[in-house]
Amino acid sequence: MAAALDGVDLRKSFDGLRVLDFSTTIAGPHCTRMLADMGAEVIKIESAEGETMRTRPPLRNGCSTAFGQLNVGKKSLVLDLKSPAAIQIVQRLVSKADILVENFRPGVMRRLKLDYGSLRELNPKLIYCSISGYGQTGPSAELPAYAPVIHAASGYEMAHLAYQPGRSRPDYCGIYHADVLTGVYAFGAISAALHQRHGSQEGQHIDVSMLESMLSLTLNELQWSQFEVKPTARPLFGPLETSDGYVMLAVASEKTFQSLIKVIGHPEWIDDPRFAKYSDRRDYWADLMDGVERWSRILSTEKCVADLNNAGVPCSAYRTVAEAMNDPQIAHRGALSEVRDEGGTFKVLNLPFRMSGAEVSAGKRMATLGEHTLALLKDAGLSQDEISGFAGKRLAPELR
Numbered sequence: 001m002a003a004a005l006d007g008v009d010l011r012k013s014f015d016g017l018r019v020l021d022f023s024t025t026i027a028g029p030h031c032t033r034m035l036a037d038m039g040a041e042v043i044k045i046e047s048a049e050g051e052t053m054r055t056r057p058p059l060r061n062g063c064s065t066a067f068g069q070l071n072v073g074k075k076s077l078v079l080d081l082k083s084p085a086a087i088q089i090v091q092r093l094v095s096k097a098d099i100l101v102e103n104f105r106p107g108v109m110r111r112l113k114l115d116y117g118s119l120r121e122l123n124p125k126l127i128y129c130s131i132s133g134y135g136q137t138g139p140s141a142e143l144p145a146y147a148p149v150i151h152a153a154s155g156y157e158m159a160h161l162a163y164q165p166g167r168s169r170p171d172y173c174g175i176y177h178a179d180v181l182t183g184v185y186a187f188g189a190i191s192a193a194l195h196q197r198h199g200s201q202e203g204q205h206i207d208v209s210m211l212e213s214m215l216s217l218t219l220n221e222l223q224w225s226q227f228e229v230k231p232t233a234r235p236l237f238g239p240l241e242t243s244d245g246y247v248m249l250a251v252a253s254e255k256t257f258q259s260l261i262k263v264i265g266h267p268e269w270i271d272d273p274r275f276a277k278y279s280d281r282r283d284y285w286a287d288l289m290d291g292v293e294r295w296s297r298i299l300s301t302e303k304c305v306a307d308l309n310n311a312g313v314p315c316s317a318y319r320t321v322a323e324a325m326n327d328p329q330i331a332h333r334g335a336l337s338e339v340r341d342e343g344g345t346f347k348v349l350n351l352p353f354r355m356s357g358a359e360v361s362a363g364k365r366m367a368t369l370g371e372h373t374l375a376l377l378k379d380a381g382l383s384q385d386e387i388s389g390f391a392g393k394r395l396a397p398e399l400r
Contacts, residue, residue: 011359012039017194019043019099020090021074022114024051026147026176027131027210028103029070030183035099035190036073037351037362043093043376044074047081050369060343063366069348072339073363078370081112085390092380094119094126099190103131106141116205126203127193129186135209145210147176154178154214159221163235182213236281239318241293245301249292250314257281263311264295341366 017040021032029044036042044051056066079086091114094100100119102109109115109130116128130136133145151157156177157170164171186208193204215222237250251257261269269275269291274284281288296304301317308315319327325347330336333354336347339362348362377387 013355013358013360014194015039017041017098018096019101020093020097021045022100022102022104022109023131024103025053026070026179027182027186028101029053030180031129031131031186031190032074032101033070033072033362034183034187034351037360038358040099042074043077043372044071044367045077045079045081045090046369048078048370054369060346063341063343065341065343065346068339068341068346068366072341072348072366074367075372075376076367076370077376078373081114087113089377089380089382089390090114091119091122093376094122096379097123097126098194099127099129101129101131101186101190105144106130106132106136120203124202125197127190127197127206128203129190129206129208131182131186131208131210133210135211136207140211147178147210148173150178150210150214154211154218155221155225156214156218159218177217178210178214181217182208182210185213236278236285238285238289240289240296240304240315242296242299242301242304246318247296247301247304247308248316248318249308251281251288252314254278256313259311260292260308260313263307263313264292266291337362339364339366342368 014035017035019032019035019040019042021028021042021044023029023032032042032044051067053067053070054064056064058065079089081087081090102114110118116126116130119126119128132141133150134140134143145153151173152170157173161167161170186206189206189208193206197203236252237248239246240249249260251260257275258270261267261275269288273280274287275281299307305315305317324330325336335350335352337350338345339348350362351360354360374387377390382390
């Protein structure tokens, strides 16, 4: 494959594309980080104070690695969007942009005159992606929404609670599924719009809802909610206690079941009426697990996993994220990249796919706040006098 054609790096799928990133926190930045990893030039637009995630721990020399995880490889442009001059600069940049991503509450970009309807007139090919809690229109559109709120609103938390025997109160979840999932859906929609643009030569507005993204995770529950069904017994997976921890076990097929009962020393259970059929195992899952745990409790987690894997039974030790990062499989696939910011080096996760004809990897460094402002103002066509006047009023203090 040729490395370049007309200045475009063919090793990067999205090289040559320019993205204006107005998004904050997680969902939007996760989407645009994916675009950057695929080769797009992503311009992150921030206020002089910087996005709030810049102060999210861990901090080293004032630099957040959580912010870096989401924004590495992007350019940084400082603008005060309350300034008419800044709006004019954005409008100039839009004329050369391919994609715009924002996750303000619906109505904010319209008030700034940076909504799709306004910017489409400047660039009919612009793909404009709006990410919000509930969508851009409708009775809930302007409600404030963060991931934990959407987890509750979507039914996800109550669906999860149904799998926790003996519990009736929803629990806390500090892992923001809604943000990451919605960012991925936005990335997919943008990719589809880019393909469509090849034929139509026109951009479009993409409206991504966190609520609907989370609903997509409740595959079974979404159908069970529409029809009268027999109450579902426990699924055929769950944690096994070992002498020093826990192992997740999944008994999803007849072959898996037969392998399991052999490895634990109970081949006679193949004819046991409680376990002979798949449906019966659901009803007597607790009995089955009691028997399996009499075997697993005398084994270390390492030994338990080894025996089950050798028998072809799907399983895994319950690991910390740190332990998962140190898995030799992660190293084999090059899943982590070392990047740099003003605080030093740290590791970020690459996109979880590999392409035989394209390079997919994180950028090498995290831009400082406003690092590319002057260059981008020149690119927008401002004269030196205009830049000097604008910089004195609107840029971050270090750029004045």
